[in-house]
Amino acid sequence: MNILMDKVKDVFKKDSHKRPWESYYKKSERNIKIPNMSVYEYLRECNKDNMDAIAINYFNKTMTFRYFFGEVNLCAKALRSQGIRPGDVVTVLMANTPEAVIAFYAINKIGAIANMVHPLSAEEEIKNSLISTKSVMLIAINVSCKKVMNIIEETDVYKTVVVSPGDSMPTLLKFGYYITQGRKIEVPKKSEDFMFWNDFMMKGKNYTQKVLVKTTKEQPAAILHSGGTTGTPKNIVLTNGNFNALSCQARIIFPLVKSGDSMLTILPLFHCFGLCVCVHSVMCLNGGVVLIPQFDAKKFDTLLSKYKPTLIAGVPTLFEAMMNNKKVQDMNLSYIKYLIVGGDCLTEAKNNEMNKFIREHGVQNDVVQGYGMTETTGPTVAGVLGSGKPGAIGIPLPGNDMKIVSVETKEEVPYGEVGEICISGPVVMPGYLDNEKETNEMLELDEKGKVWVHTGDLGYVTEEGILYYVQRLKRMLIVSGYNVYPSHVENVLMEHPAILNCGVIGIPHPYKVQVPKAFIVLNSGYKADNDLKKDIKEYCEKNLAFYMIPKEFVFRESLPKTMIGKVNYRELEKEENNN
Numbered sequence: 001m002n003i004l005m006d007k008v009k010d011v012f013k014k015d016s017h018k019r020p021w022e023s024y025y026k027k028s029e030r031n032i033k034i035p036n037m038s039v040y041e042y043l044r045e046c047n048k049d050n051m052d053a054i055a056i057n058y059f060n061k062t063m064t065f066r067y068f069f070g071e072v073n074l075c076a077k078a079l080r081s082q083g084i085r086p087g088d089v090v091t092v093l094m095a096n097t098p099e100a101v102i103a104f105y106a107i108n109k110i111g112a113i114a115n116m117v118h119p120l121s122a123e124e125e126i127k128n129s130l131i132s133t134k135s136v137m138l139i140a141i142n143v144s145c146k147k148v149m150n151i152i153e154e155t156d157v158y159k160t161v162v163v164s165p166g167d168s169m170p171t172l173l174k175f176g177y178y179i180t181q182g183r184k185i186e187v188p189k190k191s192e193d194f195m196f197w198n199d200f201m202m203k204g205k206n207y208t209q210k211v212l213v214k215t216t217k218e219q220p221a222a223i224l225h226s227g228g229t230t231g232t233p234k235n236i237v238l239t240n241g242n243f244n245a246l247s248c249q250a251r252i253i254f255p256l257v258k259s260g261d262s263m264l265t266i267l268p269l270f271h272c273f274g275l276c277v278c279v280h281s282v283m284c285l286n287g288g289v290v291l292i293p294q295f296d297a298k299k300f301d302t303l304l305s306k307y308k309p310t311l312i313a314g315v316p317t318l319f320e321a322m323m324n325n326k327k328v329q330d331m332n333l334s335y336i337k338y339l340i341v342g343g344d345c346l347t348e349a350k351n352n353e354m355n356k357f358i359r360e361h362g363v364q365n366d367v368v369q370g371y372g373m374t375e376t377t378g379p380t381v382a383g384v385l386g387s388g389k390p391g392a393i394g395i396p397l398p399g400n401d402m403k404i405v406s407v408e409t410k411e412e413v414p415y416g417e418v419g420e421i422c423i424s425g426p427v428v429m430p431g432y433l434d435n436e437k438e439t440n441e442m443l444e445l446d447e448k449g450k451v452w453v454h455t456g457d458l459g460y461v462t463e464e465g466i467l468y469y470v471q472r473l474k475r476m477l478i479v480s481g482y483n484v485y486p487s488h489v490e491n492v493l494m495e496h497p498a499i500l501n502c503g504v505i506g507i508p509h510p511y512k513v514q515v516p517k518a519f520i521v522l523n524s525g526y527k528a529d530n531d532l533k534k535d536i537k538e539y540c541e542k543n544l545a546f547y548m549i550p551k552e553f554v555f556r557e558s559l560p561k562t563m564i565g566k567v568n569y570r571e572l573e574k575e576e577n578n579n
Helices: 002-014 020-024 039-046 065-081 098-109 123-132 142-154 171-180 197-205 240-253 272-284 297-307 316-324 348-360 436-442 486-493 530-543 569-578
Strands: 054-058 061-064 089-093 113-116 135-141 159-163 194-196 220-226 234-239 262-265 288-291 311-314 338-341 368-373 378-382 401-405 419-424 443-445 451-461 467-472 477-479 482-484 499-509 513-522 552-555
Touching: 039 098, 039 240, 039 272, 054 065, 054 098, 061 065, 065 098, 065 197, 089 098, 089 123, 098 113, 098 135, 098 220, 098 272, 098 288, 123 135, 123 142, 123 530, 135 142, 142 159, 159 197, 194 197, 220 240, 220 272, 234 240, 240 272, 240 378, 262 272, 262 297, 272 288, 272 311, 272 378, 297 316, 311 316, 316 338, 316 348, 338 348, 401 451, 436 443, 436 451, 477 499, 477 513, 482 486, 486 499, 486 513, 486 530, 499 569, 530 552
Parallel strands: 054 288, 089 113, 089 135, 113 220, 135 159, 159 194, 262 288, 262 311, 311 338, 338 368, 513 552
Antiparallel strands: 054 061, 220 234, 368 378, 401 419, 419 451, 443 451, 451 467, 477 482, 499 513
């Protein structure tokens, strides 16, 4: 019998499609059933018996699920009163505020699509996003209004709703916010085209028709953003099924989460990790979210002592800040159930350091490391259910599949051999909006009808089915959890009249992991001085998101070239490392 079993195991190990990682799951957990309904309906269904639990905590002002769903319904009516119909795109240009969460689910409830955009994006980025998604309405945070006013007439947006971070604050904090910050922010005067959140919500009270639109799991729920393979921003379409599949997976891999738990939601809602994991998945598990609109690493201890969150998710730099905070070092953190790391991979040494730290401070479970991308609705592989190994990422979440293919041939490689990581499953996007070329480059349909995402990352899988990350295949930086494509930064820089050529690389940073550094060759007639550096930096501030702006600008007579005349980035990196 044992001999026979050994032979079976040998056969099993030769084919990764036998999915050895499934042994970590119960049989009933291996194939998740995705509800055929909208994101809003699934959230409502999950919390039908949890209405009096806290859904949102914002500066210690809380709202129950019952109140939250009431606000979502009112917002949905307000949207319909302004002419928003199923299939329309509404852009949400917001920080982590209750209004952003309410708007997302209200947009979904009426069958429209939420385009989630970074509120500190440059003017051109906002304009391009509004135009490329054909947005007809904008819900924007007040700090973005000046940029919005400069570009809104060039888009199809006919209504803009302005939200202040102070709108949902407790009364005293609201007054303090207005005195110290709010009154200094330039906002448009109330008009037919511009209205403020409270006035907008009042429109919903006068709308008497039903607003719920029944949608399927295949229909789009949101548009999120990434650099694609070239660095040019891509509009990633995620469906209702994508969101809800991740929530179903979360129910299996985080069995301890229940009503009364809370997620410290520092990651932004325009980021896949923030919206899909920290908000939707947690709320579908009956937990609440503590919304942090602006994170200050120096005050991490205050956040922990004030809210005592049972769940914390973030990029590695966030947890670096936690461990380096002297007051946190003296705290008992035993109330924390899960610490979830994503956005960049931990080294084995850093993973061990974090686990040692949290165990010494009372946390019972090891750090859960996740791997994924926006195109896969966030995490697809995680170190869960005993699969965590030193230096490993983990195993595919239930319902997902994984393979490692040769970069050259695209054929699957044996266990232990490094190749490109490919992911399949119910969390995979249907494609990029109106971009068939990039979609076809990213997604592969195999002979069995299964869709695979080519991640652009290198890794290998052990015979036990555990994934190890090696490095990026693409030329890409991760700055505080954000994807930054040097080619995109270079394209923007090359539009500056003073710049003849440039090369951008990543340099180490103690908190952000990496930051961009630009090497610039000037056109004749321009003087390489601090005034020009200042001008180039201001140009970048107008045309790039803040995390994309190079930390340093270096003028050079020439740049190293490859045999075919392209900028030799490896040589630049080598020079930087030797300095």
